[in-house]
Amino acid sequence: MQQVPEPSTQVLKSVCRSCHGGCGTLLHVTDGRLTKVAGDRESPLNKGRLCPIGTSTLDLVYHPDRLKYPLRRTGARGEGKWERISWDEALGEIAERLQTIKRECGPEAIAMGTGTGRHHIRWVSRFGHALGTPNWCEPGFAQCFHPRVNTTLLTFGDFPVCDFTGGTPPQCIVYWGHNPVNSGPDGETRFNALDALESHAKVIVIDPRRTRLARQADLWLQLRPGTDGALALAMLHTIIEERLHDAAFVAEWTHGFEALAERVRSCSPEWAAPITWVPAELIRAAARLYARTKPSMMEWGCAIEHTPNCIQTVRAISLLPALTGNVDVPGGWVFGMKGLGRFPSLIENLSPEMSAKRLGADRFKMLGGEGADLPAAHIPTLLRAMREGVPYPVKAFLVFGNNTLTTFGNAKQAHEALLKLDLLVVADLFMTPTAELADIVLPAASWPELNQLAGLPTIAANVVLAQRKAVQIGECKADEEIFIELARKMNLPLCTEPLDEVLESQLASGCGISLSELRKKGFHKLEFRYRKYLDGGFKTPTGKIELYATRLEAMGYDPLPHYHEPPESPVATPELAKDFPLVLTTGARIPFFFNSEHRQIKNLRKAHPDPIVEIHPDTAKPFGIKSGDWVWIETRRGKIRQRARVTDEIDARVVHVEHGWWFPEEAGPEHGVWTSNANLLTSNDPPYDPAMGTYQLRALLCRIGPVT
Numbered sequence: 001m002q003q004v005p006e007p008s009t010q011v012l013k014s015v016c017r018s019c020h021g022g023c024g025t026l027l028h029v030t031d032g033r034l035t036k037v038a039g040d041r042e043s044p045l046n047k048g049r050l051c052p053i054g055t056s057t058l059d060l061v062y063h064p065d066r067l068k069y070p071l072r073r074t075g076a077r078g079e080g081k082w083e084r085i086s087w088d089e090a091l092g093e094i095a096e097r098l099q100t101i102k103r104e105c106g107p108e109a110i111a112m113g114t115g116t117g118r119h120h121i122r123w124v125s126r127f128g129h130a131l132g133t134p135n136w137c138e139p140g141f142a143q144c145f146h147p148r149v150n151t152t153l154l155t156f157g158d159f160p161v162c163d164f165t166g167g168t169p170p171q172c173i174v175y176w177g178h179n180p181v182n183s184g185p186d187g188e189t190r191f192n193a194l195d196a197l198e199s200h201a202k203v204i205v206i207d208p209r210r211t212r213l214a215r216q217a218d219l220w221l222q223l224r225p226g227t228d229g230a231l232a233l234a235m236l237h238t239i240i241e242e243r244l245h246d247a248a249f250v251a252e253w254t255h256g257f258e259a260l261a262e263r264v265r266s267c268s269p270e271w272a273a274p275i276t277w278v279p280a281e282l283i284r285a286a287a288r289l290y291a292r293t294k295p296s297m298m299e300w301g302c303a304i305e306h307t308p309n310c311i312q313t314v315r316a317i318s319l320l321p322a323l324t325g326n327v328d329v330p331g332g333w334v335f336g337m338k339g340l341g342r343f344p345s346l347i348e349n350l351s352p353e354m355s356a357k358r359l360g361a362d363r364f365k366m367l368g369g370e371g372a373d374l375p376a377a378h379i380p381t382l383l384r385a386m387r388e389g390v391p392y393p394v395k396a397f398l399v400f401g402n403n404t405l406t407t408f409g410n411a412k413q414a415h416e417a418l419l420k421l422d423l424l425v426v427a428d429l430f431m432t433p434t435a436e437l438a439d440i441v442l443p444a445a446s447w448p449e450l451n452q453l454a455g456l457p458t459i460a461a462n463v464v465l466a467q468r469k470a471v472q473i474g475e476c477k478a479d480e481e482i483f484i485e486l487a488r489k490m491n492l493p494l495c496t497e498p499l500d501e502v503l504e505s506q507l508a509s510g511c512g513i514s515l516s517e518l519r520k521k522g523f524h525k526l527e528f529r530y531r532k533y534l535d536g537g538f539k540t541p542t543g544k545i546e547l548y549a550t551r552l553e554a555m556g557y558d559p560l561p562h563y564h565e566p567p568e569s570p571v572a573t574p575e576l577a578k579d580f581p582l583v584l585t586t587g588a589r590i591p592f593f594f595n596s597e598h599r600q601i602k603n604l605r606k607a608h609p610d611p612i613v614e615i616h617p618d619t620a621k622p623f624g625i626k627s628g629d630w631v632w633i634e635t636r637r638g639k640i641r642q643r644a645r646v647t648d649e650i651d652a653r654v655v656h657v658e659h660g661w662w663f664p665e666e667a668g669p670e671h672g673v674w675t676s677n678a679n680l681l682t683s684n685d686p687p688y689d690p691a692m693g694t695y696q697l698r699a700l701l702c703r704i705g706p707v708t
């Protein structure tokens, strides 16, 4: 029974955005105070449930360490000396300094930064476009989700998601480099991704760690990190060789089957087995089970994208549903109803010359150029422009929701770049180690403090939800409102209209219901249509699913999937492997924190007090390492420590470290950011994915030892 609220309590239907979001919530407000955040049982996305992070919302909103008013640095950069200023002063100073940089160096010398999938993510580039700069970035753009988005757009003409809310249960689910038991995943809510298991579908898990899903799976493929591309090619090979594909669908609705068959002819399971460490017979079994069991869902995660061969890897995996006809069918992969409508990105405000200046766009066309759905700057190239002024200087960085020092690859280099800036502005909920380096810090509103829209699954937007402002904390402002006020302060011609006007326009071009009606209802589920391609084909140049990608070919990239060894591996760099014998993967999600966040929330931290490194007993034994011991982990680039979890759930040749760690309880300005931070171990050096500019986060070489 849902509890009946106190008479003086107002209940607003909203949507949690503490991760990529989507869970319907009921915000109980009593006398201006948020008193309870409950899951909305009516929401098709979570049916009343919240994860540990969502459950801790009150602790987040009312946390004593929240930033509550704008701050200006008074000491040296990073010295931790601040004075409180008014919003008017803060925005006035930012506006003036931006105008100066724009006048002296051009708008491209100003870069915008943000984090993954937030309510305001598109507003960051929107403000940049209004300002005239093509340079905005997000550490998940080349590394996460967008390789999947941009690759499927050119292969299928649309972004596929799993059909979780259509009512037809899948018969087979593949969890590929993805663990929604812990992650509020990209694309949909974690609860949908897990509910699908209740249909007793056959389950295939592809993960180097024996996760809870792997334990439940019919088939678990424990591959070597970074070799997903080889595995996918071998599965394609098996399906084609054994004629397990849907021949009628392939003949009518795909382009380039013969070329693909030729490309994967040599990629037998026997070829892939020594590369991936997965036995050939197990690869065959997975290909057969997948191809013969329909409908099937492909649930894929960011592990397949944290590699410099991510576009080809994503392409290869995406062709499995294509060959088996699991596309836009009930219980399979489907294309969304786009209930959220068009976001006014203002990208048309950039001239072609200015767009061409986007850092990295000339090389990485799937990230910053014509192959990108929402073009973004290449982070290593941007950091170089900050550090060295090459190919032109970047002088200002406005960061709205990213803890750069924890989530960018090669954190020390990112740190060096931030120190070189003339102007660093950070808007955040807390004083992070990154905010400590800023000239001006702005207090951002958390999700129950602001109005927005959400469309879930992301991009597909089959369900549209209204996010509601329930309370005001200190002088905190929603990022969207900060952009609007800053645009007005700078007398920009764009990005100045009230927020609700933009939201109304999105709804009008999407599901068509009014903002007030949506706010009343809380969410709106669109009526679903399957096999939309029957009406005019797929939205690709050939009108078919492009097994052979003509758009990749036109951009000068390989139109057929291929495999590349990770740049640092026992195979690619055997000499290095003598000193650093273990394969390192990083960042598998944990249910209590979102990337670098939530370490200051007591309940969540109690559930997971320390950073954990997973090591196999055979690997730990020679060092005398036991569970609970502090262990150092070292790569060519740096050394950190985390606490051991000695477990046979991981391959003896692989070590896993958690990402995002800093210690809010430790003194500033560093707050322990250099102690356990996975990105002291990673690199952002080339090689990059040729089309996307992606660097390696999940398959590096390391060594370990006990902290004495």
Ligand SMILES: Nc1nc2c(c(=O)[nH]1)N[C@H]1C(S)=C(S)[C@@H](COP(=O)(O)OP(=O)(O)OC[C@H]3O[C@@H](n4cnc5c(=O)[nH]c(N)nc54)[C@H](O)[C@@H]3O)O[C@H]1N2
Pocket: 114, 115, 116, 117, 118, 139, 140, 141, 143, 144, 302, 399, 400, 401, 402, 403, 404, 406, 407, 408, 409, 427, 428, 429, 430, 432, 444, 445, 446, 447, 479, 586, 587, 588, 594, 595, 596, 597, 659, 660, 678, 679, 682, 697
């Ligand atoms: N080694 C390694 N590195 C990784 C990964 C990995 O697996 N391994 N994963 C990568 C991936 S996939 C991604 S997407 C990125 C994630 O990187 P990001 O999404 O940038 O995550 P954070 O750096 O934690 O930054 C989020 C910051 O936003 C603040 N914040 C929260 N809500 C709001 C808000 O509404 N407004 C504002 N202004 N601030 C807010 C938080 O307090 C926090 O400081 O990390 C990448 N880095």
Ligand SMILES: Nc1nc2c(c(=O)[nH]1)N[C@H]1C(S)=C(S)[C@@H](COP(=O)(O)OP(=O)(O)OC[C@H]3O[C@@H](n4cnc5c(=O)[nH]c(N)nc54)[C@H](O)[C@@H]3O)O[C@H]1N2
Pocket: 019, 020, 053, 116, 140, 144, 145, 176, 177, 178, 179, 180, 182, 183, 184, 185, 186, 206, 207, 208, 209, 211, 223, 224, 225, 226, 227, 228, 300, 301, 302, 303, 304, 585, 586, 587, 588, 589, 590, 591, 592, 593, 594, 595, 596, 698, 699
């Ligand atoms: N609670 C919580 N939810 C989150 C986040 C969070 O930090 N906390 N982060 C959000 C973000 S930004 C993202 S991108 C998603 C990520 O969430 P997911 O896409 O689910 O990805 P991860 O949990 O990072 O990794 C999934 C699995 O990949 C495995 N893995 C590691 N290396 C490899 C490899 O080379 N190949 C394969 N096949 N598997 C590998 C790991 O063992 C792990 O079990 O979650 C989002 N949701």
Ligand code: SF4
Pocket: 016, 017, 018, 019, 020, 021, 022, 023, 046, 049, 050, 051, 052, 053, 054, 055, 184, 189, 190
């Ligand atoms: S899964 Fe994400 S949206 Fe759902 S309750 Fe957890 S943090 Fe909130």
Ligand SMILES: [Mo]
Pocket: 116, 140, 144, 145, 302
């Ligand atoms: Mo991500």
